[in-house]
Amino acid sequence: xxxxxxxxxxxxxxxxxxxxxxxxxxxxxxxxxxxxxxxxxxxxxxxxxxxxxxxxxxxxxxxxxxxxxxxxxxxxxxxxxxxxxxxxxxxxxxxxxxxxxxxxxxxxxxxxxxxxxxxxxxxxxxxxxxxxxxxxxxxxxxxxxxxxxxxxxxxxxxxxxxxxxxxxxxxxxxxxxxxxxxxxxxxxxxxxxxxxxxxxxxxxxxxxxxxxxxxxxxxxxxxxxxxxxxxxxxxxxxxxxxxxxxxxxxxxxxxxxxxxxxxxxxxxxxxxxxxxxxxxxxxxxxxxxxxxxxxxxxxxxxxxxxxxxxxxxxxxxxxxxxxxxxxxxxxxxxxxxxxxxxxxxxxxxxxxxxxxxxxxxxxxxxxxxxxxxxxxxxxxxxxxxxxxxxxxxxxxxxxxxxxxxxxxxxxxxxxxxxxxxxxxxxxxxxxxxxxxxxxxxxxxxxxxxxxxxxxxxxxxxxxxxxxxxxxxxxxxxxxxxxxxxxxxx
Numbered sequence: 001x002x003x004x005x006x007x008x009x010x011x012x013x014x015x016x017x018x019x020x021x022x023x024x025x026x027x028x029x030x031x032x033x034x035x036x037x038x039x040x041x042x043x044x045x046x047x048x049x050x051x052x053x054x055x056x057x058x059x060x061x062x063x064x065x066x067x068x069x070x071x072x073x074x075x076x077x078x079x080x081x082x083x084x085x086x087x088x089x090x091x092x093x094x095x096x097x098x099x100x101x102x103x104x105x106x107x108x109x110x111x112x113x114x115x116x117x118x119x120x121x122x123x124x125x126x127x128x129x130x131x132x133x134x135x136x137x138x139x140x141x142x143x144x145x146x147x148x149x150x151x152x153x154x155x156x157x158x159x160x161x162x163x164x165x166x167x168x169x170x171x172x173x174x175x176x177x178x179x180x181x182x183x184x185x186x187x188x189x190x191x192x193x194x195x196x197x198x199x200x201x202x203x204x205x206x207x208x209x210x211x212x213x214x215x216x217x218x219x220x221x222x223x224x225x226x227x228x229x230x231x232x233x234x235x236x237x238x239x240x241x242x243x244x245x246x247x248x249x250x251x252x253x254x255x256x257x258x259x260x261x262x263x264x265x266x267x268x269x270x271x272x273x274x275x276x277x278x279x280x281x282x283x284x285x286x287x288x289x290x291x292x293x294x295x296x297x298x299x300x301x302x303x304x305x306x307x308x309x310x311x312x313x314x315x316x317x318x319x320x321x322x323x324x325x326x327x328x329x330x331x332x333x334x335x336x337x338x339x340x341x342x343x344x345x346x347x348x349x350x351x352x353x354x355x356x357x358x359x360x361x362x363x364x365x366x367x368x369x370x371x372x373x374x375x376x377x378x379x380x381x382x383x384x385x386x387x388x389x390x391x392x393x394x395x396x397x398x399x400x401x402x403x404x405x406x407x408x409x410x411x412x413x414x415x416x417x418x419x420x421x422x423x424x425x426x427x428x429x430x431x432x433x434x435x436x437x438x439x440x441x442x443x444x445x446x447x448x449x450x451x452x453x454x455x456x457x458x459x460x461x462x463x464x465x466x467x468x469x470x471x472x473x474x475x476x477x478x479x480x481x482x483x484x485x486x487x488x489x
Contacts, residue, residue: 125281234439278347297384
């Protein structure tokens with residue numbers, strides 16, 4: 001076997017990559033954009049059929065390139081907390097997928113008693129928030145008649161995107177997920193590595209509607225295509241896959257993904273560190289029967305802010321233009337932006353906060369506003385990094401970056417300056433797909449963890465500029481004051 005395929009089912013696009021085992025590199029890739037709908041303020045939905053069919057399209061493209069019989073396996077990475085519900089007998093979705101950004105269940109989360117919130121924190125490592133899957137499952141139970149009907153008939157499946165895709169790709173033979181995706185549901189005990197019976201009972205979620213949970217390097221099923229039987233081997237949520245793809249395998253190593261949102265993960269090794277700062281503890285992966293943990297902080301918006309500048313305001317014609325425009329001025333002229341389009345994530349966890357610009361004068365123009373949006377991404381990461389260091393007691397030595405916005409040299413340099421540590425950008429920036437490929441290769445016995453650091457090649461390291469330290473500190477203080485205003489809205 002010459003290749004493995006990594007399927008990366010992201011929020012706004014799905015992609016498949018052919019990884020050449022001998023060359024240790026991606027040699028082919030295919031991509032399709034995926035739509036989102038916003039039926040009400042704060043609501044985010046997707047068409048599960050569209051997700052699957054476009055995943056099938058890019059996967060078939062890669063299979064044609066590689067030849068099905070030359071593929072040793074398929075690894076999957078996916079957007080995480082998004083919930084799909086489908087008919088177990090037909091495989092057809094029965095309602096729109098509720099996206100991870102969706103805030104429709106905020107009131108339900110707020111209504112839960114303190115004992116339940118404590119159990120969620122202790123058992124799952126998460127905070128009780130609309131971000132996570134359980135509230136979305138319960139909402140469908142209560143508001144979608146067909147969901148209730150299938151539930152009573154024992155025909156309902158509920159899962160994250162990975163479990164839905166595996167079910168469809170295996171023609172219903174496998175209804176499974178991995179520990180990293182399960183750990184994002186608010187229903188999974190990250191200490192016992194099993195669905196938590198107390199939480200299932202409190203939320204009235206029958207165990208039968210949920211998938212079997214397997215290790216991240218486990219065999220998930222088989223794809224039968226063109227006379228070949230291809231293992232689906234290895235799966236992980238996109239952020240954990242990126243951590244693995246960045247070869248962050250030891251406590252104290254961290255990565256930042258600049259995708260639709262901003263996700264900072266800090267590896268804590270075999271220790272599950274409880275956060276006192278509004279972060280979450282999560283399963284980093286489970287490989288070789290051993291669980292590794294991470295602290296995670298997430299901002300709901302990063303690349304989505306740049307997309308907003310382009311598609312809604314028309315301030316830029318491309319994402320690449322934002323960096324050049326930001327570099328055309330020495331600073332924002334006092335303008336600050338808070339990226340709270342659908343509330344604020346860690347460490348604030350405010351569903352009611354909304355985005356705002358502050359400090360605008362008549363001197364502020366397009367460049368200042370664009371730069372303020374980019375700076376807000378870096379400041380959000382600073383919020384998260386400070387919390388991680390405080391919770392773990394371990395200093396952050398560097399950050400490995402990936403995701404679409406990591407291509408922005410201005411943003412990466414500004415990020416290094418704000419954090420005060422080097423930002424390391426790899427030559428292969430598709431770290432999520434790389435993590436899925438690595439898990440697949442480990443599952444199939446084609447490599448092991450100790451070989452992964454040598455397979456990650458740095459492209460550029462952005463060192464912090466000490467000359468601007470004072471200015472960046474002042475900018476961050478201004479940003480925090482702007483966040484306080486947003487929290488009052």
